[in-house]
Amino acid sequence: MDATNRKPWLRVVVLVGAVYLLVGIVFALPANHVRAWRLAEWVVSGAAYAIHVGYECLRLHNSSQSAARHVASAVALGALGLAVAANVHSIEVATSSEHQRLLLVALGVWPLITGVPAFLVGLGVCGLLVRFSRRGHSE
Numbered sequence: 193m194d195a196t197n198r199k200p201w202l203r204v205v206v207l208v209g210a211v212y213l214l215v216g217i218v219f220a221l222p223a224n225h226v227r228a229w230r231l232a233e234w235v236v237s238g239a240a241y242a243i244h245v246g247y248e249c250l251r252l253h254n255s256s257q258s259a260a261r262h263v264a265s266a267v268a269l270g271a272l273g274l275a276v277a278a279n280v281h282s283i284e285v286a287t288s289s290e291h292q293r294l295l296l297v298a299l300g301v302w303p304l305i306t307g308v309p310a311f312l313v314g315l316g317v318c319g320l321l322v323r324f325s326r327r328g329h330s331e
Contacts, residue, residue, distance in 0.1 A: 201252060205266045208244050212237055212270025217277055241267070241310070249318040250325060260314035268307030275302045 219233035244266060248259035275298040282292050 201248065201254065201258075201262045204244065204247065205262055205269065208240055208263075208266035209269030209273065211240050212267065213273035213277070215240070216270065216274045241314075245314050245317050246321065248314075249321045254318075256315050256318040256322060259318040260311045263314040264307045264311035267310035268303035271302040271306040272299065275299045 215233055215236050219229050219236070222229050241263065244263050245259065248254050248262050249256070252259070254262065275295070278298060279292070279295045282295050
């Protein structure tokens with residue numbers, strides 16, 4: 193049995209992280225109706241987050257802490273991918289050196305400012321999901 197079969201959450205972290213990256217890039221492309229596209233991006237990302245939390249807690253039966261860590265890892269991976277994409281884009285469009293320095297900082301900051309809240313919310317939501325799913329089974 194290879195390592196990916198023993199750790200199904202790892203493939204899901206990479207897959208969901210890639211979803212966040214693609215959604216962030218694709219939904220930023222349209223120049224018209226920017227607010228609507230940003231709202232759609234939030235909705236799609238929120239749905240991916242909710243599905244991921246449910247999968248980790250209810251399907252894999254991970255502890256709240258493990259599930260939250262996995263969900264936060266996917267969020268942080270997506271944010272890191274977006275920071276890398278922003279850095280590549282800034283080089284392509286020849287932005288100012290100050291802007292490029294800030295984007296280099298984003299490589300560390302974006303995963304943190306998205307991953308930490310994702311962990312905390314995931315911890316709480318998974319705890320509630322587990323509690324309510326047990327309550328439903330005991331009745």
